[in-house]
Amino acid sequence: MSDYIIEKIQEFAEGFLPSLGLELVEVQYRQEGHGWVLRLFIDGPDGIGVDQCASVSREMNVFLDVEDIIPNAFHLEVSSPGLERRLRDSNDFKRFAGKKARVKVRHPIDGQKVFVGIVGDSDENGFDLILEDAGSMHFHLDQIRKARLTL
Numbered sequence: 001m002s003d004y005i006i007e008k009i010q011e012f013a014e015g016f017l018p019s020l021g022l023e024l025v026e027v028q029y030r031q032e033g034h035g036w037v038l039r040l041f042i043d044g045p046d047g048i049g050v051d052q053c054a055s056v057s058r059e060m061n062v063f064l065d066v067e068d069i070i071p072n073a074f075h076l077e078v079s080s081p082g083l084e085r086r087l088r089d090s091n092d093f094k095r096f097a098g099k100k101a102r103v104k105v106r107h108p109i110d111g112q113k114v115f116v117g118i119v120g121d122s123d124e125n126g127f128d129l130i131l132e133d134a135g136s137m138h139f140h141l142d143q144i145r146k147a148r149l150t151l
Helices: 002-020 050-067 090-095
Strands: 023-032 035-044 074-079 098-111 112-122 124-129 136-140 146-147
Touching: 002 023, 002 035, 002 050, 050 074, 074 146, 090 124, 098 136, 112 136, 136 146
Parallel strands: 035 074
Antiparallel strands: 023 035, 098 112, 098 146, 112 124, 124 136
């Protein structure tokens, strides 16, 4: 059921966010200590402000009231992905070239699973990471467990 809810919300959000100059980064729907939470992470070319979050929240509330796809009580949160946003696909690696990232791989490479460096060139299959401790490495996207920007 949660996959269905996430899919429907993604479809709706991806339909109206571009008209506001925004993009959908991630949708989460899960049960937490205080109940169910529907969390949307949005971004824009100049970041995100409170007014943009409020506008998206209003649009989402109208959609959710009309469609009635969530059967239980929930809290809606709309926010920026933050400074340490997750990098998910080749578009993210292209967009954030030149930024510092922390990359965890699925299987150790020379005994190491975590790499930190500057995102370099990328294509649809992978990206280069210019390592802090000299040199660079090329990673295929299917090697990556998790990658995010870091400070």
